[in-house]
Amino acid sequence: MPEHHDGPHGPGVDARDAELARLRAEVRQLRARQTGRASRAGRWVASIVVMLTALALGVTAVGAVFARNQLLDTDRYMAAVSPLVHDPVIQDALANRITTEVVTHVDLESIATQASAWLTAQGAPPQVNALVRPAVSGARSFIHSTIRKLVATPQFARAWDAANRTAHESLVVVLTGGSSGAISSSGTTVTVDLGVFLDEVKQRLVEAGLTIAARIPAVSIPFTLFASDQLPALRTYVRWLDQVATWLPWVALTLLLVGIGVAPQRRRGLLVAGLVVAGGLLLLRLGIAAVQDLYLDRLPPEVPSPEAARQVMTALTGGVRDAVTAIIVVAGMAALVAWLTGPSQLAVALRRGGNWILDALGRALGHAQLPIGGTSALADRSRRPIQVITAVVAAALLLVAPSVTAGLWLATAALAVVVAVEVLARTPTRAGTPTD
Numbered sequence: 163m164p165e166h167h168d169g170p171h172g173p174g175v176d177a178r179d180a181e182l183a184r185l186r187a188e189v190r191q192l193r194a195r196q197t198g199r200a201s202r203a204g205r206w207v208a209s210i211v212v213m214l215t216a217l218a219l220g221v222t223a224v225g226a227v228f229a230r231n232q233l234l235d236t237d238r239y240m241a242a243v244s245p246l247v248h249d250p251v252i253q254d255a256l257a258n259r260i261t262t263e264v265v266t267h268v269d270l271e272s273i274a275t276q277a278s279a280w281l282t283a284q285g286a287p288p289q290v291n292a293l294v295r296p297a298v299s300g301a302r303s304f305i306h307s308t309i310r311k312l313v314a315t316p317q318f319a320r321a322w323d324a325a326n327r328t329a330h331e332s333l334v335v336v337l338t339g340g341s342s343g344a345i346s347s348s349g350t351t352v353t354v355d356l357g358v359f360l361d362e363v364k365q366r367l368v369e370a371g372l373t374i375a376a377r378i379p380a381v382s383i384p385f386t387l388f389a390s391d392q393l394p395a396l397r398t399y400v401r402w403l404d405q406v407a408t409w410l411p412w413v414a415l416t417l418l419l420v421g422i423g424v425a426p427q428r429r430r431g432l433l434v435a436g437l438v439v440a441g442g443l444l445l446l447r448l449g450i451a452a453v454q455d456l457y458l459d460r461l462p463p464e465v466p467s468p469e470a471a472r473q474v475m476t477a478l479t480g481g482v483r484d485a486v487t488a489i490i491v492v493a494g495m496a497a498l499v500a501w502l503t504g505p506s507q508l509a510v511a512l513r514r515g516g517n518w519i520l521d522a523l524g525r526a527l528g529h530a531q532l533p534i535g536g537t538s539a540l541a542d543r544s545r546r547p548i549q550v551i552t553a554v555v556a557a558a559l560l561l562v563a564p565s566v567t568a569g570l571w572l573a574t575a576a577l578a579v580v581v582a583v584e585v586l587a588r589t590p591t592r593a594g595t596p597t598d
Contacts, residue, residue: 201426209422210438212420213438215417216417216439217442219487220414222414223410224443226403229407230403230404236327238356243478246477248319254310254467255385259383261302263381265305267377272487304370318362321362360381363375421435422435429500432497432499433497436497443486446486450483478508520536524589524590528589528590541589542587555582
């Protein structure tokens, strides 16, 4: 019987070919994995770069919207400056400034000196000259007390509002350079003219017995609201920001959504976007406070009252601070939701605990036998759209909330709606089976 040999296409060759094919397949898989990893890494890099660009544009958009709405919108401006007239610090600063102007034009020291000379000529002892300074001081104190009472009256508050509302029409001129009306800009200062209150001051002083106050002429009494070497540059920035305020926020939001879309995984993209926005704007929030403190620590001599300047700065920047805080809250909540829906053990445990609580509330509501009819089935069918709409509307309203407190109440109300819909959806039906 002839011996059997494996030919060129025998079983040994077939085994080697199969092994070679397997190795080639593994190489292709490894290359595909490496390519996939490189592609994912590249997409993450591109996503983060787009998000950071969106953050930079968003920070600029915050300044643009602040310049347009807070500085150039009369109603918002009045909402910021109107309460200032009721602040004791501002009232003291106003009273001091008007008193200085009144005393200067009345020239109390000259009048007291002339009176002392006349009394001496009439035979009064020389010691009467020593009364000049106390008399001037007493008269000044009397004038200041009268004016201080005046600036605390409702009549003065109404006059303050009217003057500021009229003056705000000139604020655009101020921020673009120049002067108009009661507000003017000169070099590096912005001042409001308190001369509009002078007639009322003179009338009050005359009624109080200081008839010489009637001699005070109609003069300008500049009160510095803001002074900075950067004011000329600020005018340029305000003009530019006002032009981009309409579309820049939408560009920033669009880029942020693009960054989330470019990410290899949408949930993680939302998580990263929320953290980037919240962290970046938190730094902006701290930066605003630092710049404000730096400005107040280096006030120029034109500013009469550092405490009054602090109150004015706080009032004018309150809107932008609240807006930034609201966006931080929205971004933080988005990141929290993205994390809670993730696969981490803690997130899974929290979801299970939340579901257990919601199920228990649903069962309790079912046992209460309330006449909810088909509300449970309707909530079960519509809860996802309702929750998405609630979240979107709440986020939009939170961004325009008038204060942080209002934003917190709004977020609480939105959370209550979401929880109520979930509880209704989990309420047992009449047959006794849960709808979830």
